[in-house]
Amino acid sequence: MAEVEMIRQYGTGWYHAFWSGELQAGGVMPLRYFGRDLVAFRGESGDVHLLDAHCQHMGAHLGHGGEVRGESIMCPFHNWEWSGIDGANTKIPYLDRCIKKSLGTHRTQEQDGIVYMWFSRKGDEEPTYLPPRVAESEDPAFYPLYPHGAQRANVTFPPQFAFENVADISHLRTVHKWADVPLLNGGGADGDMFFTDFTGHVPTREGDVKVRIENYQWGLGVVYSRLHGLHPTAQISAITPIDHETSVYSLSIWVGRLDDTDEPKGRAKAVIDEQRKQALNAGGNDRIIWDNQIYIENAPLVGDERKTIGAFRAWARRFREDNAPQPPKAAPVPADLPFPESPTTYTPAS
Ligand code: FES
Ligand SMILES: [Fe+2]
Structure with a gap:
């Protein structure tokens, strides 16, 4: 081979x-x-x-x-x-x-x-961590995950392409049309986890809304994300290789309840549809990039990209290599940084 x-x-x-x-x-x-x-x-x-x-x-x-x-x-x-x-x-x-x-x-x-x-790539390694627990999964303020929040597609790009989004702050403005490049509150490598926490502004028909996102990536397979400021949302994005060419990309999406049924409605349903459209559906904002991207080793990262994407790439090596060099320690998030409240009504810009 x-x-x-x-x-x-x-x-x-x-x-x-x-x-x-x-x-x-x-x-x-x-x-x-x-x-x-x-x-x-x-x-x-x-x-x-x-x-x-x-x-x-x-x-x-x-x-x-x-x-x-x-x-x-x-x-x-x-x-x-x-x-x-x-x-x-x-x-x-x-x-x-x-x-x-x-x-x-x-x-x-x-x-x-x-x-x-x-x-285990070697066949005999024991787990050194567990997958992240999702606080929203047992919270009655959220719709149940299954079946409506469970979305998947088969993809042919390398899983890491999608996960580098965790560290790629500036693509939120260019690919996802945020109003600004978000401000990084803290983040980086912490053992088997890589996290980012940032604040930015998302356009809606009623004007820009302040949004804060926390991402916790565990290994090369799973990232737990929490969105604050728009419709309350938590997500596990997961990519599992079928083989070296093809993977299953699964989104598990928990959205805040708007009624007493188990089926997301209105804005809650719109969040699921939008996540699916951008990451899973052919032609989606993220998907069209990943489907056609190549991997540039030693990419010429500039400015803050070295602290974010560069640190992510250095961290990702630990799961594939023996004795991979340790990336720099994560910068902490200020403990008193408030989460923005969700507006009670708003209309997405698109
Ligand atoms: S029992 Fe014979 S092949 Fe499984
Ligand atoms: Fe993205």
Whole structure:
């Protein structure tokens, strides 16, 4: 195989696998991530299990016709069973014992309506962090995430292109038509997390509105963002490689409630539609850039870009390389910086 471009190499970390609502107890789902065929299933206990997909007997794919038996999955071909907990062979229906073969297992973490999977580029690294908890997911002031706030698309650009947006403050004016280049309140690398916190102004028909965004990127797969000042919004943007060319881009969007139903309406729905349009839909403001961009190594970053994008790129290396150099420590956000209040009525400019 030709050498994989650095920017497309997989990084160790937590990645979005699917939404909890997509897999009921006893359900089975075929998946393909990191160049491997996988099977997810929810055991009778309610726990999610993630295994390599191919039965070790004669290679059938357990995600296509497999059935849940307790915490094991039964192969559709000759009905051998495999444990979701450790991958061991747990039953051969026409033999009075099991064989010592097992399937590869993958660690999962289910929280906030999302099932995450752990990927280790070396195969044996233990997690050094957990995916971020979403405060809004249990807040009754927000609509439930699933199904309306769950949006996804397959993309072919390297995942890091999209995540560099976390550090790219000035593109908010040029690509997203903010009224100004936002002011960076603080941010940078902090161990396995990279964060930014900035304040800017977004045009609406009633004039410019002050907005503050917090972004917390964990590893190369997941960023938790919180928007203050417009319609209250929190989002997990997640990109999981299928292979070195293709990825699944998933947006999990929590929007502030406007009524007692579970379906976002009005301005709340408009936020979801707009996020989808810009990042996921072909031709969207962000998407059209990422779809056609190339990666410039040692890009000539100027001014503050060195502290933001440059620091992000330096930080991102830790997930792909042994002994990657440490980027400079993050600048703290002033503790007393207020969050702007959401206006009760406004009309988006576009
Ligand atoms: S291939 Fe799975 S039981 Fe035979
Ligand atoms: Fe963007």
